[in-house]
Amino acid sequence: MDYYYEKLFDYVAEILALPEQDKAICRRLFIPEFVPGNTLLEEAGKVPRYHNFIVSGYMRNFHLDADGNEITNDLNNGSRFFTSYFHFMNRTVSDEYLHCITDCHLLRISRDDVEAGAREGSTQEAYTIKILNNQLALNKQRALDMANLTAEERYEKFARQNPGILMNVPLQYIASYLGITPRHLSRIRKSGSSSF
Amino acid sequence: MDYYYEKLFDYVAEILALPEQDKAICRRLFIPEFVPGNTLLEEAGKVPRYHNFIVSGYMRNFHLDADGNEITNDLNNGSRFFTSYFHFMNRTVSDEYLHCITDCHLLRISRDDVEAGAREGSTQEAYTIKILNNQLALNKQRALDMANLTAEERYEKFARQNPGILMNVPLQYIASYLGITPRHLSRIRKSGSSSF
DNA sequence: ATCCGAAATAGACATTTGTCTAAAAATCAG
DNA sequence: CTGATTTTTAGACAAATGTCTATTTCGGAT
Numbered sequence: 001m002d003y004y005y006e007k008l009f010d011y012v013a014e015i016l017a018l019p020e021q022d023k024a025i026c027r028r029l030f031i032p033e034f035v036p037g038n039t040l041l042e043e044a045g046k047v048p049r050y051h052n053f054i055v056s057g058y059m060r061n062f063h064l065d066a067d068g069n070e071i072t073n074d075l076n077n078g079s080r081f082f083t084s085y086f087h088f089m090n091r092t093v094s095d096e097y098l099h100c101i102t103d104c105h106l107l108r109i110s111r112d113d114v115e116a117g118a119r120e121g122s123t124q125e126a127y128t129i130k131i132l133n134n135q136l137a138l139n140k141q142r143a144l145d146m147a148n149l150t151a152e153e154r155y156e157k158f159a160r161q162n163p164g165i166l167m168n169v170p171l172q173y174i175a176s177y178l179g180i181t182p183r184h185l186s187r188i189r190k191s192g193s194s195s196f
Numbered sequence: 197m198d199y200y201y202e203k204l205f206d207y208v209a210e211i212l213a214l215p216e217q218d219k220a221i222c223r224r225l226f227i228p229e230f231v232p233g234n235t236l237l238e239e240a241g242k243v244p245r246y247h248n249f250i251v252s253g254y255m256r257n258f259h260l261d262a263d264g265n266e267i268t269n270d271l272n273n274g275s276r277f278f279t280s281y282f283h284f285m286n287r288t289v290s291d292e293y294l295h296c297i298t299d300c301h302l303l304r305i306s307r308d309d310v311e312a313g314a315r316e317g318s319t320q321e322a323y324t325i326k327i328l329n330n331q332l333a334l335n336k337q338r339a340l341d342m343a344n345l346t347a348e349e350r351y352e353k354f355a356r357q358n359p360g361i362l363m364n365v366p367l368q369y370i371a372s373y374l375g376i377t378p379r380h381l382s383r384i385r386k387s388g389s390s391s392f
Numbered sequence: 393a394t395c396c397g398a399a400a401t402a403g404a405c406a407t408t409t410g411t412c413t414a415a416a417a418a419t420c421a422g
Numbered sequence: 423c424t425g426a427t428t429t430t431t432a433g434a435c436a437a438a439t440g441t442c443t444a445t446t447t448c449g450g451a452t
Contacts (some may be wrong), residue, residue: 071344073336086333125321132328138284139335140269147375148267148343153411170429179343183407186431347439366399380439382401 004032004107007055007079015130029117030107041098048088048098050108053081057104058168062176063096070097072176075169077162082130093146101169151180152188197348200228200303203251203275209327218317225313226303237294244284244294249277253300257370259292266293268372271365273358277327287316297365347376348384 005027012018018026025040025136031052035041037057042048044063052059059082069105076082091111109117118124143153155178159166165174175185201223208214214222226249231237232252233253236245248255256279270294272278283290287307302365305313314320341350351374355362361370371381 065344071340072339077338086329089329125325128325129321132325132332133282133285136328136332136335139332141239143335143339143342144267144269146339148261156371172429177343181410182430183411183432187409190431246406368399377440379402379441383439386401 004105005030008053011053011079012127015134016123016127017092018127019125022033022123025117025121029113033106033108034062035100035104035106036103037100037102039100039104041184042084042094043082044095044096045093047091048084048094048096050110050115051081051083051088051114052098053107055107057106058101058165059104060099060101060169060173061096062099062173067122068159072173075162075165075173075177077165101173109177146179151178151184152192154178154180155185156192157189197228200251200301201226204249204303206370207275208323211330212319212323214317214319214323218319221313221317225309226305229302231296231300231302233296233298233300234341235300235324237296238290239278239284239293240291241289244280244290244292246306247277247279247281247284247310248294249303250275251301251303253296253302254298254361255300255367256295256297256369257292258295258369266372268369271358271361271369271373297369305308307334347374347380350374350376351381352388371379 008030009018009023016099019102033105035057041052041059042050054076056079058076059076060072061082061084062070062072065071074082081085082098084094084096084098086092087096088111149157155174158174158178171185172182173187175182178185180188204222204226205214205219210315221289228251228334231253236361237248237255238246250272254273254274254280257278257280258266258268261267270372280290282288283292284307303380310320341353345353351370354370354374367385369377371378374381376384
């Protein structure tokens with residue numbers, strides 16, 4: 001089970017040096033959990049209960065559009081946090097679903113324990129600012145790619161940067177994430193130069 | 197000149213209650229500046245020097261693509277902060293230009309003074325987290341709109357939410373922001389139901 | 393008021409992407 | 423292993439959007 005926390009600390013270390021004191025807090029407040037594939041972790045219409053760190057596995061964040069179609073908002077590639085963050089932080093009702101596509105090993109922390117950790121530890125605010133900054137930069141790039149790349153260019157870039165997702169997640173979810181139909185993604189893959 | 201700071205405090209008040217002490221710090225560290233229309237405030241290839249609050253006027257953030265075309269990343273509608281934030285915070289070289297399209301009244305603060313303000317004041321970290329959270333939510337929505345709305349739907353939504361921009365900013369910048377060609381925007385406007 | 397350059401519109405055509413439908417391939421429960 | 427279900431591919435056609443070129447409109451400087 002130590003493996004879970006090592007993954008978390010490796011991830012955090014990329015952003016911030018975490019003092020041993022704060023590591024102890026994390027070990028106490030983050031709960032390890034195994035979730036089998038094809039499980040809904042959080043649902044639209046409810047306040048998100050947990051902040052999730054993915055130790056291993058593939059998850060999807062989606063919402064339903066006006067016609068009831070599932071729209072993929074986010075997919076993870078490897079270890080990282082995966083949470084309906086805005087509504088989790090504000091304790092407001094979410095419109096998003098969190099879906100474990102494959103078996104997942106997670107570390108989970110409740111909203112109350114996030115606050116407890118903030119009071120006890122010394123690094124949480126600084127960490128939050130840095131990770132939000134990084135997420136914002138990534139999201140701006142995604143919006144720019146959506147605006148300025150063709151569907152084929154978006155797919156090639158996605159495949160290059162996320163080979164793991166390509167091999168573990170149904171293509172229909174990837175198509176939705178890229179803003180295209182499965183029909184068109186199939187066309188792209190047929191003609192494409194990608195080797196996957 | 198007090199008008200400048202009232203605008204800033206009104207804006208901040210939407211997010212956080214600013215104690216009088218911190219207002220005094222802002223009055224000392226934010227410098228009022230008038231910038232005439234069609235001025236480049238920051239340039240690609242340099243470290244952004246200032247964090248800008250737009251009291252009035254319209255600004256554009258753009259970068260150059262591989263072919264040297266200007267790609268509009270952001271446009272403001274009314275008062276808000278407008279900065280190449282990621283590189284400003286990290287003191288790294290930016291790839292973005294900040295362009296005052298119209299005459300602008302700004303409040304500007306240097307990177308060093310941001311840090312001075314953080315040391316002296318009590319609310320800056322909390323404010324930063326909240327505004328980053330809001331920006332992230334807005335940016336996610338932009339990426340989703342790019343992925344899931346047609347060009348016409350994006351324009352109608354933009355026109356509805358930003359009538360001020362429509363009347364003060366050249367359409368070619370708006371087209372770029374929406375990820376379409378000026379030719380196509382013209383088509384949309386001709387047939388559209390929008391009254392602008 | 394006039395001229396000039398930039399901005400906006402627009403026609404004709406090409407390319408990209410979506411829709412609808414069906415078949416083939418892969419996955420999964422029993 | 424087998425049948426059922428889901429996922430992926432694909433043909434035919436329609437709709438959306440881009441490209442290239444020209445013309446018109448508009449705003450600022452003289």
